[in-house]
Amino acid sequence: MSDWMAVEANYYMHVVRRQPIVLVKGQGTTVWDETGKEYLDFTGGWAVNNIGHCHPAVVNAVTEQAQTLMQTSNAYYTIPQLKLAQLLVDNSCLDKVFFCNSGAEANEGAIKLARKYGRLHKNGAYEIITALNSFHGRTLAMIAATGQPQYQQNFQPLAPGFVNVPYNDIEAIKAATSDNTCAVMIEPVQGEGGVNVPTESYHKELRKWCDENEIVLIMDEVQTGMGRLGSLFGYEKFGIEPDIITLAKGLGNGVPIGAFMSKLKTSVFEPGDHGSTFGGNVLTCAAAHAAAQVIIEENISQQAQETGEYLAGVLDSLKLRHSNIREVRGMGLLRAIEFTDDLAPVVVAAANNEGVLLNAVRPNAVRIMPPLTITREEIDTGVARIEAALAKI
Numbered sequence: 001m002s003d004w005m006a007v008e009a010n011y012y013m014h015v016v017r018r019q020p021i022v023l024v025k026g027q028g029t030t031v032w033d034e035t036g037k038e039y040l041d042f043t044g045g046w047a048v049n050n051i052g053h054c055h056p057a058v059v060n061a062v063t064e065q066a067q068t069l070m071q072t073s074n075a076y077y078t079i080p081q082l083k084l085a086q087l088l089v090d091n092s093c094l095d096k097v098f099f100c101n102s103g104a105e106a107n108e109g110a111i112k113l114a115r116k117y118g119r120l121h122k123n124g125a126y127e128i129i130t131a132l133n134s135f136h137g138r139t140l141a142m143i144a145a146t147g148q149p150q151y152q153q154n155f156q157p158l159a160p161g162f163v164n165v166p167y168n169d170i171e172a173i174k175a176a177t178s179d180n181t182c183a184v185m186i187e188p189v190q191g192e193g194g195v196n197v198p199t200e201s202y203h204k205e206l207r208k209w210c211d212e213n214e215i216v217l218i219m220d221e222v223q224t225g226m227g228r229l230g231s232l233f234g235y236e237k238f239g240i241e242p243d244i245i246t247l248a249k250g251l252g253n254g255v256p257i258g259a260f261m262s263k264l265k266t267s268v269f270e271p272g273d274h275g276s277t278f279g280g281n282v283l284t285c286a287a288a289h290a291a292a293q294v295i296i297e298e299n300i301s302q303q304a305q306e307t308g309e310y311l312a313g314v315l316d317s318l319k320l321r322h323s324n325i326r327e328v329r330g331m332g333l334l335r336a337i338e339f340t341d342d343l344a345p346v347v348v349a350a351a352n353n354e355g356v357l358l359n360a361v362r363p364n365a366v367r368i369m370p371p372l373t374i375t376r377e378e379i380d381t382g383v384a385r386i387e388a389a390l391a392k393i
């Protein structure tokens with residue numbers, strides 16, 4: 001293990017403080033390091049492996065496609081891309097889709113689409129309102145969209161045209177709206193910002209405000225999409241229909257793929273407006289189609305809903321036994337434990353030792369985002385390991 005850590009230290013840009021674990025294998029909810037130690041993956045490959053690590057349907061789709069055709073130009077039709085497009089459109093309130101390679105890139109595309117809509121239909125309105133504590137990705141435009149100063153300050157000047165306002169505060173959005181506003185981009189539930197669930201009426205009021213003022217409502221579903229919140233898409237939980245959504249993390253169940261989807265009204269791109277060499281690639285689309293088919297046909301979203309309730313109950317009783325837990329919160333299988341102090345990094349390290357992978361989403365909070373296929377037994381085991389970790393700090 002120390003060898004790989006030394007290689008990293010010598011060769012890899014130091015952009016993340018890694019845990020001292022070299023992962024070599026995964027199956028379902030379990031991953032193994034190079035010493036053979038086993039962990040329950042409560043990070044789900046970062047909310048990516050929604051149907052578990054190395055799901056056979058995805059492995060088979062990748063294997064078969066890799067032996068057949070891996071890449072063509074988008075100058076030609078390819079079948080996995082179109083099958084995936086059809087599946088996503090048929091199972092959502094959106095009408096058209098574009099595939100790209102990551103969440104940040106999906107959001108960039110969504111912003112371009114909204115700006116073109118503003119240009120065509122709203123006197124050139126270009127401004128995008130986003131939330132503080134949001135996370136929309138690491139590209140230059142997306143750090144301007146992401147309302148977290150620590151991601152922005154070293155990279156000035158920021159891309160213009162983004163306004164960051166408090167989350168879950170409809171009055172703040174109203175106050176920030178001007179003739180220049182073309183869109184609001186918002187997460188159904190904030191993920192990287194600490195698992196922040198808005199009040200029930202927030203998204204409904206936002207939808208109403210956007211309708212009244214001809215503002216495009218973009219939902220960043222990069223983390224909440226594909227079943228995570230207990231419905232296939234997060235917007236369903238809030239009883240509204242956005243104009244545009246973006247997807248990535250759980251879409252490919254481990255292969256890098258992103259997407260943005262739009263209602264017909266806002267689907268204003270024409271040939272030449274947008275593109276991507278790898279976007280809609282046959283290999284990633286074959287994998288994502290296989291994964292999405294499993295999620296839809298096996299109703300994995302409903303499973304996430306039920307298992308999520310179970311996890312919430314187990315965490316509530318954990319809280320009763322530990323006075324240093326201030327709050328447990330979340331929705332579906334996106335949950336957080338908030339502590340009374342900045343304990344998250346030591347809890348994560350101790351939990352790793354006990355055999356469960358966790359994310360310190362805030363200095364005082366850990367996030368749980370396991371595969372949606374996690375069993376109740378795995379939840380019991382994983383939370384028992386977290387409790388053993390808490391006993392040692």
Ligand SMILES: *Cc1c(COP(=O)(O)O)cnc(C)c1O
Pocket residue numbers: 101102103104105107135136137138187191192220221222223224248249
């Ligand atoms: C992870 C994430 C992104 C960025 O996705 P990348 O694939 O890392 O570019 C954007 N939005 C949300 C809500 C995310 O959770």
